[in-house]
Amino acid sequence: MHRIPHCPNPLCPSNKAESEIKPSFRKKGFESNKRQEKIQRYQCKNCRQTFNINVFDINYYAHKSIDYKRLVDAMISSSGIRDMARQFRCSPSLIQNRIDRLARKAMALFAKLSETLELKEDVAADGLESFVLSQFFPTNINILVGSKSQFIYYFNSFFFHRKGRTTKAQKEKAKELYQRATFEKGAPSRSFKELLDYLAALLDRSYMTDIILDTDKNQIYHHQFVRHPKMEKVIHRKTDSKEERNTSNKLFPCNYIDRQIRKDQAEHVRETLQFSRNISNSMNRFFVYSFWHNFMKPFRINRKKSNLSSHGEAAGIDPIIIGKIKEDLFDGTRSLYFSVKNSLNPFQQDLWEKRLLNPLHCKAV
Numbered sequence: 001m002h003r004i005p006h007c008p009n010p011l012c013p014s015n016k017a018e019s020e021i022k023p024s025f026r027k028k029g030f031e032s033n034k035r036q037e038k039i040q041r042y043q044c045k046n047c048r049q050t051f052n053i054n055v056f057d058i059n060y061y062a063h064k065s066i067d068y069k070r071l072v073d074a075m076i077s078s079s080g081i082r083d084m085a086r087q088f089r090c091s092p093s094l095i096q097n098r099i100d101r102l103a104r105k106a107m108a109l110f111a112k113l114s115e116t117l118e119l120k121e122d123v124a125a126d127g128l129e130s131f132v133l134s135q136f137f138p139t140n141i142n143i144l145v146g147s148k149s150q151f152i153y154y155f156n157s158f159f160f161h162r163k164g165r166t167t168k169a170q171k172e173k174a175k176e177l178y179q180r181a182t183f184e185k186g187a188p189s190r191s192f193k194e195l196l197d198y199l200a201a202l203l204d205r206s207y208m209t210d211i212i213l214d215t216d217k218n219q220i221y222h223h224q225f226v227r228h229p230k231m232e233k234v235i236h237r238k239t240d241s242k243e244e245r246n247t248s249n250k251l252f253p254c255n256y257i258d259r260q261i262r263k264d265q266a267e268h269v270r271e272t273l274q275f276s277r278n279i280s281n282s283m284n285r286f287f288v289y290s291f292w293h294n295f296m297k298p299f300r301i302n303r304k305k306s307n308l309s310s311h312g313e314a315a316g317i318d319p320i321i322i323g324k325i326k327e328d329l330f331d332g333t334r335s336l337y338f339s340v341k342n343s344l345n346p347f348q349q350d351l352w353e354k355r356l357l358n359p360l361h362c363k364a365v
């Protein structure tokens with residue numbers, strides 16, 4: 001790697017967005033790594049801090065580098081972490097570590113794109129139910145999808161108490177577990193409000209005068225929608241979730257995404273044995289999946305029916321920008337948190353900083 005994107009010191013005067021001081025660096029000797037290879041050091045001319053060029057490497061501090069393109073291929077074909085570890089001949093924790101690195105890179109690229117992303121279609125939102133750790137800890141992943149493009153604009157997640165019919169033994173187990181567990185109060189409302197906040201930011205850049213938001217008849221969606229101060233351009237259309245799930249269903253975009261995710265990602269397959277044990281890990285994998293879905297997966301497998309190459313293109317994003325973003329994902333560089341923090345939404349910030357907690361505060365696998 002030869003290009004230095006910015007000084008790695010968060011306090012450096014050239015790193016402020018409003019600063020007129022241009023970043024500038026000089027070579028400052030070498031250091032050697034464990035393999036006795038020489039690595040160039042640089043010094044920032046503004047803050048005088050010296051640094052190793054590898055600080056911008058996606059494999060920074062990692063001893064084993066793996067092929068990230070191959071990793072994505074494995075992730076989207078329903079391989080579990082242990083399957084992947086066998087394929088790559090390494091430990092499951094190494095696989096998860098590399099997925100986390102890739103997820104952060106994808107998050108940084110998507111966040112930058114979000115700053116100029118213009119909404120050109122109606123949208124639909126719904127929650128995908130899965131679980132982390134055990135079926136006593138179901139998660140809801142709220143997703144905002146383009147109605148025409150099925151582009152995933154936004155998602156976040158929260159835990160809730162197990163619903164539905166349970167046996168007496170399950171009730172007792174739940175009681176015991178829930179005594180030790182912590183669930184965020186008002187999480188469903190907070191989660192949907194954050195989704196609407198993101199939609200509001202998209203609307204600020206949209207020339208469309210009326211936008212339809214399709215959801216099911218969940219009361220929380222309704223309450224949050226009427227309370228949100230920036231939804232005047234939006235018409236909230238509610239469809240009964242029990243209606244037949246075909247392509248003319250208004251919730252088709254959400255049902256489509258739901259089906260695709262359950263098909264492609266091992267941990268969301270129904271009755272799966274490969275469930276996730278940690279919410280942060282699960283969401284990082286989901287982020288890489290949504291990036292692949294938006295920019296790398298063909299819009300429709302039957303190309304004759306569509307000449308659009310990806311869901312991103314169907315959402316009206318310039319193919320040149322999509323080409324660049326795909327290339328950047330695998331360019332081997334790493335994004336430093338402080339340089340992208342302001343572009344990330346609150347959920348992404350929590351995910352990046354590993355602040356999403358499991359109800360039993362379990363550590364990652």
Ligand SMILES: [Zn+2]
Nearest residue numbers: 007012044047
């Ligand atoms: Zn500096």
